[in-house]
Structures are given as C-alpha cells and as structure tokens.
Amino acid sequence: MAKATKGRKPAKSKAGPARKSFAKRAGAKAGPAGKGKGAGKKFFVGKAPRPALGRKVAPGAKGARPGLKREALRPGTKVPSRKAHAPAAPVSAPVVERKLPPDDGQLRALAAVAAGADKKSENPVVLDVRGLSGVADYFVLLSADSDRQAAAVADEVDDRLTGMGAQRLGAEGRSGGGWVLLDFGDVVVHVMSPEARGFYDLEGLWADAPRVPVA
Numbered sequence: 001m002a003k004a005t006k007g008r009k010p011a012k013s014k015a016g017p018a019r020k021s022f023a024k025r026a027g028a029k030a031g032p033a034g035k036g037k038g039a040g041k042k043f044f045v046g047k048a049p050r051p052a053l054g055r056k057v058a059p060g061a062k063g064a065r066p067g068l069k070r071e072a073l074r075p076g077t078k079v080p081s082r083k084a085h086a087p088a089a090p091v092s093a094p095v096v097e098r099k100l101p102p103d104d105g106q107l108r109a110l111a112a113v114a115a116g117a118d119k120k121s122e123n124p125v126v127l128d129v130r131g132l133s134g135v136a137d138y139f140v141l142l143s144a145d146s147d148r149q150a151a152a153v154a155d156e157v158d159d160r161l162t163g164m165g166a167q168r169l170g171a172e173g174r175s176g177g178g179w180v181l182l183d184f185g186d187v188v189v190h191v192m193s194p195e196a197r198g199f200y201d202l203e204g205l206w207a208d209a210p211r212v213p214v215a
Contacts, residue, residue, distance in 0.1 A: 105186035106212060108166050109138040112189045113214050115160035116142040119153040121191070125203060126212035137186040138212070141202060143194055147176045150191045154180040157189050 102110070106128075113124040121142040130137045142157075144150035151174060158168060161184055170183040178193035179200075190202065 103137075105137040108161055108164060108184060108187045109140050109212065110214065111160050111164060112140045112157045112187065113142070115156045116140075116153045116191070119144075119149065119156050121149075121153045123197075124214050126214055127203070127206050127209040128212055129206060129209045132206065132209055136183075136188040138188070139202065139206065139209075140187060140189040141197065142189065142191045143197055144191055145193070147178065147193075150178070150180050150193065153191045154182055154189075157182060157191070161187070 106126075109126045113126060116124060121144055123141070123143045125141040127139040127141070128137070129135075129139055133139075142153060144153050154171070154174065158171070162168060166184045166187070168182060168184055171181065173180040178196040180191040182189040182191075192200070
C-alpha cells in the first residue's frame with residue numbers, strides 16, 4: 001500500500017482555495033496560524049470615505065462633503081473660500097436742524113426786499129455773509145430797469161428801514177450809473193441794473209454765502 005502511493009502528489013483540498021479567494025475578495029488578512037483567530041477587519045471610526053475626483057456626487061448622498069457643489073469635486077477646480085460678512089454700520093440718530101429765529105439784520109434785509117417789491121424791483125437775493133465779510137451781515141441785491149426806477153427803489157428802501165429804527169450810514173450812486181448802494185451797518189442794499197448786476201456778479205463773488213429765502 002505504501003508503494004502504491006509513493007510518488008503521487010497529495011490531492012488538494014477544495015476548501016482551501018475557496019477560503020483563500022473569499023478572504024482576498026473581502027480584503028481581510030489571515031490570522032496567525034495555530035491561534036484559531038479569524039480574519040481581521042479594518043474600521044474607520046468617525047471618517048467618511050472621500051469621493052473620487054471627477055465623480056458626480058449628489059447632494060446628501062453617501063460620500064458627499066457638506067457645503068461643496070458638484071463642480072467643486074472636479075479636478076482642477078478651486079474651492080471658493082467663504083467671505084466674512086462686513087459688520088453692520090452703527091445706526092446713528094437722525095440729525096435735527098434747529099431753526100433759529102431771524103435776527104434784527106435779517107428782518108431789515110427782508111424789509112428791504114419788500115420795499116423794493118413795492119417799486120417793481122426784480123430778482124431779489126439776500127446773502128448771509130456773516131463770518132465771510134467784515135463789512136456787513138447781509139447783502140440785499142435788487143434789479144431795476146432804469147436809473148429812475150433804481151432811485152425810486154432806493155428811496156423806498158431808505159424810508160422803510162429808517163422807519164424801523166435802522167440808521168443809514170452812507171449812500172452812493174444816486175446820480176446814475178446803474179448802481180445805488182445803501183449802507184445800514186449790518187445790512188447793505190444794492191440796487192443795480194441787469195447789465196451792472198451781470199458784470200459785477202456779486203452772487204458769484206459771494207457764492208459761499210448761504211441765501212436767505214425770500215417770499
């Protein structure tokens with residue numbers, strides 16, 4: 001019986017290759033021989049498998065990274081960085097302008113405008129030159145079509161302001177020339193022809209001066 005079996009290779013067990021191929025497919029490593037332990041397995045605790053580049057992963061699917069779009073997973077694309085929001089501007093309280101009552105000089109300037117309107121003067125302008133000029137606080141500009149009308153307007157303004165208690169300090173230009181000037185200290189009244197007013201351009205010369213509204 002021993003001679004019959006001499007030189008023959010022992011038959012391979014069918015269970016051996018099957019177990020080996022199964023272990024290879026499962027990715028397990030065989031345990032040490034003789035200890036009776038089964039194949040060990042690897043577990044990744046708390047880590048999800050990263051999707052392969054170039055694959056389209058639907059949002060919420062397994063393997064998708066939260067906060068990234070499909071295009072961000074393609075090779076060669078840059079993931080946009082999150083921009084920090086600018087802090088909101090502080091809300092400031094609204095600025096309320098305090099309207100002060102008109103002073104005596106402004107009242108006299110408006111009275112000069114009303115007196116000129118009675119004599120048909122045109123284009124009245126009151127310039128507030130306080131802090132800009134050391135000559136007066138208000139400049140009153142009135143237009144008259146002729147020297148005769150300019151003299152009539154000047155007389156009416158003189159009578160109106162003198163009646164209010166203002167003192168006239170000087171007067172120039174009553175003899176003609178298209179410009180009559182009346183100086184009442186804090187108020188200076190200019191009665192000018194349209195040509196003289198455009199040539200001397202007092203509005204442009206005192207462009208920084210605020211204008212007092214006239215009725």
